[in-house]
Amino acid sequence: MSLSFYDVELDSRLLLGTSLYPSPQIMLDAIAASGSDIVTVSLRRESSTEKSGQAFWSLIKSANVRVLPNTAGCRGVKEAVNTAHMARELFGTPWIKLEVIGEDDTLQPDVFGLVEAARILSDDGFHVFPYTTDDLVVADRLLNAGCRVLMPWGAPIGSGRGLNNPYALSSMRAHFPDVPLVVDAGIGLPSHAAAAMELGYDAVLLNTAVARAGDPVAMARAFALAVESGRTAWQADPMMPRDMAAPSTPVLGTPFRDL
């Protein structure tokens, strides 16, 4: 079954960020190599002399992908809501990756502000992609607020630590079997992305792991393969682990052994 966010069907299960690349061309090549349908973008103050925002926007439009604007850096509900409105006007999409940051060292979401902002924005017609923790109660509140996608963190943004709490992520998958779930943030290696997909997650979102690789284009391809591999493994219904060994070669008829 294909992936769908807010009734938009997508081919790729890898969402890619657009920050931190060595050059604009490498960013475009990495997007192409990743096969991503969606890239994340943001907003900043525009200088009347440089107008670098216009150049960036032209570049992204040339990549022919959907954009998912974020509210990165917002620390309060009002700030996030106003940023979302500006993003909707700038990028022409109701999609918003909602970030309300509550703590500097971990960039952990302020889940109380997140739920409040999600409700305000959903009521105003936004399609909210909330960057959240793996807390089930918060997830439930976000769904009640109108979210139809959840994006729990794997580890703190930019840390590259992978999945800090696979048990909690598994619980979320089991608890919300019909909600599109995206692991967002903390992924450092393709194996982390594959692990998220093997847990049954619908997609992964990452940026730094590709942009800061020695060869971002090759790494984008590696992540695309890992996501596809992990998804296929999930669909193939993996075996359950067990505590003791079990021979894979049939024992019956083993030479020189009388049983």
Next chain:
Amino acid sequence: MKIQINGETQQVECNTLHELLEHLGHGASTVATAVNQEFVPISEREQYRLSTDDSVDIIAPMSGG
């Protein structure tokens, strides 16, 4: 009139937000605006009258994760 534009104090002679954007060369640009931390949509810029000490944010697309 003294106002803040993207955090910097400037002296400008513009009555509306639309006039300010034209004055700054943002007329044809893809920008969003906020005044005093409140979003002001494109459709309201021509009517939006600026006052002394207003804080105007002019926002454009940028890369993001």
